[in-house]
Amino acid sequence: MKHLRTLSYVAEIARSGSIRRAAERLNIAPSALTRQVQDIEYELGTPVFERLAQGMRLNAAGELLVRHIRDQVADLERVRSQIADLSGVRRGHVALACSQAFVTRVVPEEVEAYRARFPQVGFTVQVRDHIQAVAAVVAFEADLALIIQPPPSAELHLLYSCRQQLRALMRAEHPLAKSDGPVRLRDCLAHPMALPDRSLAIRLHLDQALARRGVELKCAVESGSLEFLRNLALREDVVSLQIPNGIPDDPRLRSRPIDDRDLEPMTVVLAQLQGRMLSVAAAKFADQLAASLHRRMQSSVTD
Amino acid sequence: MKHLRTLSYVAEIARSGSIRRAAERLNIAPSALTRQVQDIEYELGTPVFERLAQGMRLNAAGELLVRHIRDQVADLERVRSQIADLSGVRRGHVALACSQAFVTRVVPEEVEAYRARFPQVGFTVQVRDHIQAVAAVVAFEADLALIIQPPPSAELHLLYSCRQQLRALMRAEHPLAKSDGPVRLRDCLAHPMALPDRSLAIRLHLDQALARRGVELKCAVESGSLEFLRNLALREDVVSLQIPNGIPDDPRLRSRPIDDRDLEPMTVVLAQLQGRMLSVAAAKFADQLAASLHRRMQSSVTD
DNA sequence: GGGCTCGTTGCATTTTCGGCAACACCGATG
DNA sequence: CATCGGTGTTGCCGAAAATGCAACGAGCCC
Numbered sequence: 001m002k003h004l005r006t007l008s009y010v011a012e013i014a015r016s017g018s019i020r021r022a023a024e025r026l027n028i029a030p031s032a033l034t035r036q037v038q039d040i041e042y043e044l045g046t047p048v049f050e051r052l053a054q055g056m057r058l059n060a061a062g063e064l065l066v067r068h069i070r071d072q073v074a075d076l077e078r079v080r081s082q083i084a085d086l087s088g089v090r091r092g093h094v095a096l097a098c099s100q101a102f103v104t105r106v107v108p109e110e111v112e113a114y115r116a117r118f119p120q121v122g123f124t125v126q127v128r129d130h131i132q133a134v135a136a137v138v139a140f141e142a143d144l145a146l147i148i149q150p151p152p153s154a155e156l157h158l159l160y161s162c163r164q165q166l167r168a169l170m171r172a173e174h175p176l177a178k179s180d181g182p183v184r185l186r187d188c189l190a191h192p193m194a195l196p197d198r199s200l201a202i203r204l205h206l207d208q209a210l211a212r213r214g215v216e217l218k219c220a221v222e223s224g225s226l227e228f229l230r231n232l233a234l235r236e237d238v239v240s241l242q243i244p245n246g247i248p249d250d251p252r253l254r255s256r257p258i259d260d261r262d263l264e265p266m267t268v269v270l271a272q273l274q275g276r277m278l279s280v281a282a283a284k285f286a287d288q289l290a291a292s293l294h295r296r297m298q299s300s301v302t303d
Numbered sequence: 304m305k306h307l308r309t310l311s312y313v314a315e316i317a318r319s320g321s322i323r324r325a326a327e328r329l330n331i332a333p334s335a336l337t338r339q340v341q342d343i344e345y346e347l348g349t350p351v352f353e354r355l356a357q358g359m360r361l362n363a364a365g366e367l368l369v370r371h372i373r374d375q376v377a378d379l380e381r382v383r384s385q386i387a388d389l390s391g392v393r394r395g396h397v398a399l400a401c402s403q404a405f406v407t408r409v410v411p412e413e414v415e416a417y418r419a420r421f422p423q424v425g426f427t428v429q430v431r432d433h434i435q436a437v438a439a440v441v442a443f444e445a446d447l448a449l450i451i452q453p454p455p456s457a458e459l460h461l462l463y464s465c466r467q468q469l470r471a472l473m474r475a476e477h478p479l480a481k482s483d484g485p486v487r488l489r490d491c492l493a494h495p496m497a498l499p500d501r502s503l504a505i506r507l508h509l510d511q512a513l514a515r516r517g518v519e520l521k522c523a524v525e526s527g528s529l530e531f532l533r534n535l536a537l538r539e540d541v542v543s544l545q546i547p548n549g550i551p552d553d554p555r556l557r558s559r560p561i562d563d564r565d566l567e568p569m570t571v572v573l574a575q576l577q578g579r580m581l582s583v584a585a586a587k588f589a590d591q592l593a594a595s596l597h598r599r600m601q602s603s604v605t606d
Numbered sequence: 607g608g609g610c611t612c613g614t615t616g617c618a619t620t621t622t623c624g625g626c627a628a629c630a631c632c633g634a635t636g
Numbered sequence: 637c638a639t640c641g642g643t644g645t646t647g648c649c650g651a652a653a654a655t656g657c658a659a660c661g662a663g664c665c666c
Contacts, residue, residue, distance in 0.1 A: 001346050003306045003307065003309050003310055007306060018612070018613090028654095028655070029655060029656045030613075031614075031657080033613095034614060034615085035615095036654085043304050043305065046387075046390065053613095054611080054663090064382050064389075068379065071378065080347065083349060083364040083368070084349075086364055321642090321644090322644065332624060332625045333643095334624075334625070334627095336644095338645095339623090340644095354631095354643085355632090355643085356643060357633085359643090
């Protein structure tokens with residue numbers, strides 16, 4: 001909105017690190033930006049940027065100011081959303097940062113379900129590891145984060161959380177697929193493994209558990225893409241390891257839970273930024289997502 | 304600040320209830336206001352005011368908007384205060400709503416002490432009964448409220464609270480002034496009473512206690528001004544009733560606590576608006592005030 | 607030192623804001 | 637039922653603010 005124009009200029013300069021780059025992104029002249037910055041600094045009675053030969057960097061006052069600006073923008077968005085909601089038609093936007101494990105089924109299904117009810121609501125879904133997802137929420141780039149094994153952070157407010165046991169994934173012809181009860185980890189390790197790499201929480205979790213037991217891991221293939229691992233498992237007799245929610249409904253694939261004695265369940269968390277008021281759309285989507293995750297938990301237990 | 308100009312126009316129109324009145328207060332033409340309102344309504348895609356023959360009234364969307372505007376203004380003020388605090392010189396402003404009982408000693412002393420340390424900090428002190436004081440905090444007209452017997456409200460966040468027993472107040476020549484230990488209420492009632500009227504929490508508290516005991520109150524003089532009651536007690540043999548903190552250090556006056564069996568202590572509360580982040584100046588003043596109230600309590604116990 | 611990027615400034619231009627006066631509307635009043 | 641006093645709104649014009657363009661001076665890198 002109009003009154004935030006000047007302030008958003010400041011935010012963009014802070015993002016870009018230089019007036020000229022910001023000017024290009026904003027499609028205005030650098031001189032205009034210089035003046036706006038000078039006006040604000042005059043109004044505040046103190047500089048907000050450090051002038052370096054390479055560009056502009058925020059000083060302490062600027063950090064506070066930019067934080068304020070982001071708050072304002074987000075809060076205005078929330079108000080607009082609430083106002084739109086008054087008229088019955090729900091509009092708005094939801095920005096979600098989620099782990100790779102959820103892009104296969106959970107998030108697409110939930111977004112589809114939500115948009116079926118409220119087609120006017122738009123979505124931004126970013127796939128991020130747990131560290132980056134938290135950062136996105138803190139930087140107001142995402143309203144919600146759906147992640148596995150979140151690093152404990154006082155800035156996050158948990159909206160829902162549950163614990164899920166990893167499942168060994170293999171194709172239907174694989175020897176391990178003959179049964180469908182829990183499988184011991186050592187039985188999996190007897191076969192070639194196709195595992196997520198260390199950029200993913202699943203692997204970190206597994207490495208930790210193996211390290212405690214002093215077991216060494218021999219890993220035939222590793223990848224940062226869960227989808228690649230699944231596709232590999234379709235083609236050769238490897239065992240992969242995935243979160244229940246991430247396993248597609250494919251008759252050619254089988255999965256069995258890892259035995260509880262071998263591996264702790266992993267924590268799945270839906271969270272928002274502590275102290276932030278979400279837009280109507282984001283809040284309602286979070287409600288729906290939490291309820292659905294809960295339902296998915298229940299049904300997987302009864303399977 | 305400049306970017307809030309348009310928004311503060313809206314807030315002022317909401318306050319005044321009409322464009323012309325707001326225009327007068329703001330020293331601009333009504334036409335300018337009309338346009339600003341139209342711009343905002345266009346940007347939001349919905350009207351914000353109902354147009355009545357008598358003026359403008361906020362609709363539901365407008366209520367949300369004005370709430371947002373007040374948040375913005377208060378938050379900006381907080382940021383400015385934090386920024387000023389970075390440079391070592393503390394500037395800023397503190398708006399306090401307090402009960403009459405504190406204007407004699409507590410608040411003047413505390414404001415003076417604070418301003419001795421930070422002369423750049425300005426103060427606004429409003430004297431309000433407990434209901435109005437809460438309203439002032441909720442409407443962002445005050446940062447802090449220092450009140451007696453606050454109505455329970457979920458919108459308030461308590462920063463400090465204690466319980467104080469009322470004291471009977473009389474001049475030094477008064478028969479009751481011969482002793483200085485606790486005094487029974489019935490002994491006070493045997494003399495002519497000069498009491499606060501029902502606009503003050505002290506009287507409501509007293510009436511409630513007497514009603515429970517079925518005692519009838521005969522009150523010689525009543526007034527909404529505690530200062531008047533004290534001055535009267537200097538001139539004739541009446542007994543008044545005041546909060547310990549409100550009694551000036553005057554050798555011609557004596558006071559004795561009411562016996563605990565006759566009257567519950569009253570609750571003194573320092574509070575802010577729930578969920579609001581105070582400016583540095585207001586937060587530090589609240590700290591000082593709470594600490595001082597605590598100290599005053601201690602010393603009055605050991606008296 | 608030349609070349610590069612940076613922020614900044616002076617001046618002309620465009621856009622926005624504000625004031626003034628007239629208009630249209632509604633409710634109370636005579 | 638007309639009038640009057642209050643309201644918000646609109647058209648027009650001048651003032652003020654924002655913007656673009658081009659040129660300048662300062663710092664860094666090769």
